[in-house]
Amino acid sequence: MDWLSKAVSLKMSIVDVTAFGRSEVGWIGADPPAEAKAPFQDRGLTIRQQQITAFQPMEPALLASLAAVVIVQQQDYPSRFQRIVRSCLKHLLDYECRVFVVPFGVAGLPQVYRCLEEARVFASNLPSDVLRNQFTWQRSLGDPMPLPPLPHVTILSPIANWSEAANFLVRHLPGEAVQESVSFSFAPECEFGENDAGVGQVLLKRAFRGYTAVHFSPMTEGRSGAAVYRAYPVFGAFHTMPRFVKLGDRSKIFQEFQNYQLNVEKYVPFNLGPRLNYDLCCLGSTRGVLVGDLIESCESLRLAARSGRAGPAISCLFDRTLQAWYRNIERRDTPLSQTLGPRFPKQFDRRRMQRARSIGSRCDRDRLFTLFEYCASSPVLFAKIHGDLHVDNVQVRGHEALVIDFYANQDGPLVWDIATLEASLLVDAFDNHELWSFDEWWRSIEQPYGGKPLDMLLGHGDPRDPHRWFHEAVRQIRHYAARVASADQYGAALALALLNKAAKDPNLKGPEDERRAAAYVLAERILNNNFAPQ
Structure with missing residues (x-):
């Protein structure tokens, strides 16, 4: 639902802000300033009064309630920002939280860029030279992406325009919270790589939120670096149509997603190629998931x-x-x-x-x-x-x-x-x-x-x-x-x-x-x- 930055505008009323139960905006690194509260509250969002502790695992209930998190860089504690990025940034993005970073000033921007580069996450509002020379992975179809698909880190100016940030959040609300209740089972041959042991299952829970259970079995051997599975989802008490699931590097998954949209749907006959289920596809901080109709009897x-x-x-x-x-x-x-x-x-x-x-x-x-x-x-x-x-x-x-x-x-x-x-x-x-x-x-x-x-x-x-x-x-x-x-x-x-x-x-x-x-x-x-x- 939040894939292409060009098509990411969600037609939602303010009432929909709370429909998924994700209406809170939290702060890490500093308390929310007084001038930040009204722009979010006027749009139906809730300011979390207590700072979020970034240096211990976040509870699923907390992540399920967060629509966005604001990470504040503090001039007096430069190492703290680096620790925050290392400890929780990817986790927040994998759970589809919208993340804003506020530098303490122009002098703080190099550290912000360096820490985000070290984490290899995607970010917006990057200068062209930083995008070209440091964020080399942030490309789509060979071209740099000034505005990458969500979830990504939005870097605000040191004097933040909170109304703009609140408008961005309402336009690009995260989807439903990950449902920990969905039950996964895996065939014995399924092996998650090091990159997918934890992150992969979070993304699969995001993809299949709303389902009761999903059974996975591996598809044919491949050497592309992406794991491909057959998925058999159960909705309520009913077995639904089987899907293929491809779990891999975020940039590659996004590029293939674009190829499906631009070059497959309009050109390959519907009965001679798979079709993606767009509402089930999702991206995380560094990994992504494609879900589509499984081609059977082949x-x-x-x-x-x-x-x-x-x-x-x-x-x-x-x-x-x-x-x-x-x-x-x-x-x-x-x-x-x-x-x-x-x-x-x-x-x-x-x-x-x-x-x-x-x-x-x-x-x-x-x-x-x-x-x-x-x-x-x-x-x-x-x-x-x-x-x-x-x-x-x-x-x-x-x-x-x-x-x-x-x-x-x-x-x-x-x-x-x-x-x-x-x-x-x-x-x-x-x-x-x-x-x-x-x-x-x-x-x-x-x-x-x-x-x-x-x-x-x-x-x-x-x-x-x-x-x-x-x-x-x-x-x-x-x-x-x-x-x-x-x-x-x-x-x-x-x-x-x-x-x-x-x-x-x-x-x-x-x-x-x-x-x-x-x-x-x-x-x-x-x-x-x-x-x-x-």
């Missing part, structure tokens, strides 16, 4: 491909699911190597490179980057792209392809989505638990990488080959690549996608680690075949 493209059923789904993916993005193409003269160059891996794991050399690699990272830069083909077709189109982000239901996880959604070369999907099929789609012989696997899959990918005539695969499904899927993917890219462009994009796979997850062991080493070798072949001087 399997990943990984599983569909292995059983030879990827064909209709791949057709649906590029002809229907993402078609609205791809209709809005723009031709740009910037070479593909310049556009995708920032994605080129900076380094590769030494152990994995030793394995790549044993397979046949002869070039180091710098040599491959030089070859990659030779891709000067233009124009390049740009549009909205998914940005991370791997086999687990494409879900298959019958003949339909549904797409999930829109954090990386952006403007980019169309060929990148297609190349990343082929690279993911090679590295991610094979079964890590089947009887594994690297030599047999290598003989089976290397044929499509013997020349320039789009210049090769790929057949339907040998029916005796257990990996025939891979050849069928690659042949179809390259059919779509030929529509949007030249042979050099697809060669460069596919090589880069394979190199990114080779650089990722260096601690893996077993078959997937072998495939990532092989991806390096195949990328090297592609770059040599496309760009090495003859």
